[in-house]
Amino acid sequence: MGPVRLGIVGCGAVAEMAHIPAAQQVEEVRMVALIDTDRARADSLAARHAIPLVAAGVEDVAEEVDAVILATPPHVRCHIARQALERGLHVLCEKPMANTSDECRQMVEMARSAQRTLAVGHTYRFFPNRIRSRALIQGGELGSLISGKIEQGDPFSWPSHTFYTLKKDWVPGGVLFNEGIHLLDMLLWWFGTPSSFEYRDDSLGGLESNVHLSLSYADGSAVSFRLSRTSRLANRVELQFRQGAISFPVYDMGTLGLAMNGKLETLVLQEPTWDFVRAAAAQLRNFSLSILQGRPPAVTGEEGLAVVAFIEACYARSAERSRPARTPSPGLTW
Amino acid sequence: MTYAGKRVLVTGATGFVGGRLVERLTFEQRAEVNALVHVWKNAAWLSRCPATLIEGDVTREASLAPAMIGAEIVFHCAASGGDRAACWAVNVDGTANVLRAAQGAGIRRVVYLSSIAVHGPRLPARVDETTPLVRTGVPYGDSKIEAEEVAGSFTRGRSVQVVILRPTYVWGPRSRWYTIEPIQQMRRNAWRLVDGGRGSCHALYVDNLVEAMLLAGQADVDSGEAFILSDGEPCTWKEFFQHYARMIGFSTVPSISSRRALHPAWKMADGLLGRVQDWFEKRRAGVEPFRFASRVGRYSIRRTRGVLGVAAPFVNWDIIKYGQRYDLDLSRARARLGYRPIVPRSEAMRLTEEWLRDQRVIA
Numbered sequence: 001m002g003p004v005r006l007g008i009v010g011c012g013a014v015a016e017m018a019h020i021p022a023a024q025q026v027e028e029v030r031m032v033a034l035i036d037t038d039r040a041r042a043d044s045l046a047a048r049h050a051i052p053l054v055a056a057g058v059e060d061v062a063e064e065v066d067a068v069i070l071a072t073p074p075h076v077r078c079h080i081a082r083q084a085l086e087r088g089l090h091v092l093c094e095k096p097m098a099n100t101s102d103e104c105r106q107m108v109e110m111a112r113s114a115q116r117t118l119a120v121g122h123t124y125r126f127f128p129n130r131i132r133s134r135a136l137i138q139g140g141e142l143g144s145l146i147s148g149k150i151e152q153g154d155p156f157s158w159p160s161h162t163f164y165t166l167k168k169d170w171v172p173g174g175v176l177f178n179e180g181i182h183l184l185d186m187l188l189w190w191f192g193t194p195s196s197f198e199y200r201d202d203s204l205g206g207l208e209s210n211v212h213l214s215l216s217y218a219d220g221s222a223v224s225f226r227l228s229r230t231s232r233l234a235n236r237v238e239l240q241f242r243q244g245a246i247s248f249p250v251y252d253m254g255t256l257g258l259a260m261n262g263k264l265e266t267l268v269l270q271e272p273t274w275d276f277v278r279a280a281a282a283q284l285r286n287f288s289l290s291i292l293q294g295r296p297p298a299v300t301g302e303e304g305l306a307v308v309a310f311i312e313a314c315y316a317r318s319a320e321r322s323r324p325a326r327t328p329s330p331g332l333t334w
Numbered sequence: 335m336t337y338a339g340k341r342v343l344v345t346g347a348t349g350f351v352g353g354r355l356v357e358r359l360t361f362e363q364r365a366e367v368n369a370l371v372h373v374w375k376n377a378a379w380l381s382r383c384p385a386t387l388i389e390g391d392v393t394r395e396a397s398l399a400p401a402m403i404g405a406e407i408v409f410h411c412a413a414s415g416g417d418r419a420a421c422w423a424v425n426v427d428g429t430a431n432v433l434r435a436a437q438g439a440g441i442r443r444v445v446y447l448s449s450i451a452v453h454g455p456r457l458p459a460r461v462d463e464t465t466p467l468v469r470t471g472v473p474y475g476d477s478k479i480e481a482e483e484v485a486g487s488f489t490r491g492r493s494v495q496v497v498i499l500r501p502t503y504v505w506g507p508r509s510r511w512y513t514i515e516p517i518q519q520m521r522r523n524a525w526r527l528v529d530g531g532r533g534s535c536h537a538l539y540v541d542n543l544v545e546a547m548l549l550a551g552q553a554d555v556d557s558g559e560a561f562i563l564s565d566g567e568p569c570t571w572k573e574f575f576q577h578y579a580r581m582i583g584f585s586t587v588p589s590i591s592s593r594r595a596l597h598p599a600w601k602m603a604d605g606l607l608g609r610v611q612d613w614f615e616k617r618r619a620g621v622e623p624f625r626f627a628s629r630v631g632r633y634s635i636r637r638t639r640g641v642l643g644v645a646a647p648f649v650n651w652d653i654i655k656y657g658q659r660y661d662l663d664l665s666r667a668r669a670r671l672g673y674r675p676i677v678p679r680s681e682a683m684r685l686t687e688e689w690l691r692d693q694r695v696i697a
Contacts, residue, residue: 156378163374166381174381204361205384210692229378231693327361329507329689330354330379 004090004288007033007065009058009080010072011042012161014094018123019069020049022280028288033061035068041161062087067117067291069284070094073164074171078103081118085110090117092287092297096181097304099172101312104305111301119287119297120304124182125189126282127253128269133239133246137190142260143242145191145221150183150237152250153228156209166207174207177311180227183237183250184213185299185307187225191217193306199314200321200333210331213314230331253279335552337365341404342551343441344369345392345432346411347385348376350508351447351501355409355544356383363548368401370412379508392428395435402439407551408432411447413478421477429481433488433496443495445550446485450502450562451475455654462663463500463560472651482560489558497550498560499543502662506540506682507689514695517578519647520587521696526648527589528656531572536564536662539682542675549671561667567679571656577683582696588640592657596650604639611635 006029008015015034023031033053036042042054055061058068058080067090070077078098084091091111097104097120111118124130136142153175156166164170165178176184187194194215201208211227226233235250244260254270283298290297321334328334337359344359346352347369359365360383367385370392371377377387390397392412402408410432414424429446436444453461454468454475467479485496505512519525546563572587579587594600614631617624648656667673677685690696 156375160374163377166374166377167387168381168384174378202382204357204382206360207381209378209382228693231695233694323361327358329685329692330357330382331507331689331693 003028003030004291005030005032005064005066006284006288007035007053007055007058007061007068007089009035009068009070009084010094011036011038011045012071012073013159015069015071016045017159018276018280019071019284020045020051021277022284024049025277025281026284026288028285028292029067033065035061058083058089059087062089065089067092067287069121073162075099075164078107081107082110085114085116085118088114088116090119090287090291092119092121092284093301093304094121095123095185095304096177096308096311097301098308101305101309104301104308108301108305117287117291117297118301119283119290120299120301121283122182122185122299122304122307123276123279123283124186125299126279126286128274129248129252129254129256129267130186132256132267132269133248134190136244136246136258137241142244142246144219145217145223146240146242147221148223148237148239150187150223150250151226151233152180152183152235153210153226153231153233154235155232156229168206171207173311173315174201174203175209175227175229176201176211176213176314177207179229180211180213180225181307181311183225184310185303186237187215187223188307188310189303191221191223193310194223197314197317199317201314201318202328202331202333203318204327208318210333212333228331335548337363337548337551339364339366340406341366341368342407342409343367343401343405344385344409344411345390346413346447347371347387348373348380349411349413350510351504351540351543352409352411353379353508354506354540355411355547356380356385358541358544358548360384366404368403368405370398370401372412392431393423395431398431398435399439402435402441405439406442408436408441408444409447409547409551410444413447413449415474418473418477421473422480425474425477426480426484430484433485433494437488437492437494441494443497443551444485444488445497445499445547446481447547448482448485448498448500448560449475449478450500452479452482452500455651455658457658457660459659460661460663461562463562463666470651475651486558489556495557497553497555498558499546499550500560500562501538501543501546502562502564503535503537504540504543505537506686507693509540512537513578513686513690515647516575517582517690517696520575520579520584521582523588524647525575525587527572527575527587528592528595528648528653530589531570531575531587531656532659533571533655533657534659534661535569535571535574537574538564539675539677539679539686541677541682545676546667546671546673549673553671555670559666559670561671561673562662562664563667563673564662564664565675565679565682566664567675568662569679581687581690590653592653595648595653607635607639611639 070093195218202210209229213225238247247257253274256267369385388401414420
């Protein structure tokens with residue numbers, strides 16, 4: 001089989017800034033089609049990047065492509081994944097995989113019966129510092145986790161075309177669902193499902209912009225997680241283990257602060273410094289090789305489902321709270 | 335007063351006052367809120383509310399009609415503090431657009447958020463709604479007067495009623511001009527009191543303003559009536575800003591003399607020094623020894639401006655405003671709207687400090 005013939009569904013910011021340039025870096029794929037209901041937008045991107053085909057729906061290019069990246073807003077991903085899988089296409093689905101765990105389950109089931117690859121775009125898993133951290137944790141060199149502190153927050157600035165991440169009729173959640181999902185996925189990937197959690201957010205009935213989440217694990221360790229779309233936080237991951245500690249800035253891909261055996265050092269894992277296009281290219285290469293070699297992708301549909309299901313559990317916890325008498329100050333979680 | 339089940343439109347909903355109004359309308363009042371969004375990027379606060387977010391712009395009248403469908407009341411909070419063109423486009427023409435669209439949509443009442451700025455920065459010893467409106471040539475104040483006149487013209491022979499609110503200096507969580515900016519400047523040692531901070535401070539906590547807005551939406555008042563609003567807890571600016579200084583662990587706030595700061599010769603000297611300072615600022619990232627020289631230059635100029643005693647992040651309007659001593663009469667708002675501040679100053683300061691720490695504005 002030659003290079004994977006690739007189509008991208010959804011021509012918004014992430015397609016333009018990450019997936020299209022990434023596809024040009026991966027020799028295992030050939031970018032052949034852009035698919036979007038906004039024809040003018042798709043035409044303009046296709047012309048700029050010399051992509052031969054433009055279509056309004058997956059069904060129009062099903063014969064010309066082997067796989068698609070779903071870079072649409074999440075509320076239509078399940079529907080489009082069905083169209084693609086039924087036509088025998090492999091699917092790399094942006095995160096969050098879908099708006100509900102039920103939709104995610106359907107997608108996993110569809111991929112299984114179609115015998116096609118379903119990968120989920122948790123791109124942060126391809127950052128060299130995340131990969132090295134996991135190897136250190138899994139290898140037992142750091143000992144067991146004691147505690148962790150994670151903060152991710154900046155005033156909202158994603159250059160979206162639709163701003164769907166701010167619209168409750170498009171997405172079920174705010175900062176946890178759209179931004180925090182990366183780090184939450186990382187924690188599930190490294191430490192598995194926590195035995196219990198506490199969750200608070202600042203939603204007044206809309207989408208949350210500030211979150212406090214604390215995760216407790218069966219061995220007594222705990223990780224506190226603070227997220228914001230309205231304020232600039234430390235944007236750091238700090239984890240303390242029995243025999244060491246790791247830390248790195250949230251958006252840093254290639255360096256890792258490591259304290260082990262009485263030594264404190266900063267490992268530089270990648271030169272030159274990675275960017276999101278390189279990370280998206282690593283993800284796409286993994287996806288295409290999983291198709292060509294018939295092995296599971298780095299992030300499976302089941303893993304994409306697990307993090308969406310966990311977020312749903314957080315929102316359910318939030319919905320159980322009693323309302324304060326007076327409207328809380330903006331941003332304060334309650 | 336109840337808004338439960340009533341549909342209202344809020345313009346300027348991504349902003350500080352409009353945003354808080356939407357929070358209280360949806361969360362406490364259970365109103366159905368159409369929230370006008372001009373710049374989506376700014377909607378992260380607003381998106382927390384179960385409001386219907388509708389893209390629109392007060393400068394484009396056609397974009398307002400969809401947002402008014404089914405609404406009974408419009409709270410018009412959108413405003414600009416930019417240059418003359420922006421102030422006129424948003425504050426004057428935007429208000430005319432909102433009122434025309436409201437009339438066309440059969441809206442019962444428009445609550446228009448004006449400003450104490452319509453009375454100018456120099457105020458008489460006692461200020462109430464009959465105090466003259468003063469044009470000064472400053473775009474913001476003049477455009478707010480013009481907008482009130484536009485609103486006034488809509489009270490004659492139209493079905494839509496207009497209520498005009500003139501809030502003073504609105505502070506609290508998310509207040510850029512009277513909370514965040516002063517604190518950030520104080521931390522950089524760049525904030526100044528004027529004349530020792532003896533001027534009268536009639537600040538207005540955002541939730542007290544929102545309370546007045548909710549009352550104004552339903553009170554039995556005449557169309558075109560204007561209401562001045564403050565916390566009703568007058569103090570000096572020194573006392574007010576001292577609260578912020580305490581929050582960041584400062585014991586005092588330096589002061590400038592308004593006489594000097596407004597004097598053309600001092601202003602010119604300070605302006606020249608400011609330009610030299612900017613020149614050094616642009617060269618701060620160079621190589622040694624120029625980097626060191628730039629640092630010494632910046633430090634020296636900062637000190638010199640400090641000794642001159644005029645450097646402050648203020649325009650003339652602010653210098654005059656912070657030096658004024660006057661009483662503010664709230665009796666019309668109390669009598670006609672039934673306005674009573676719902677959050678006392680001490681509690682409002684506590685809530686604001688909690689917010690500032692939570693949002694990391696202060697450590």
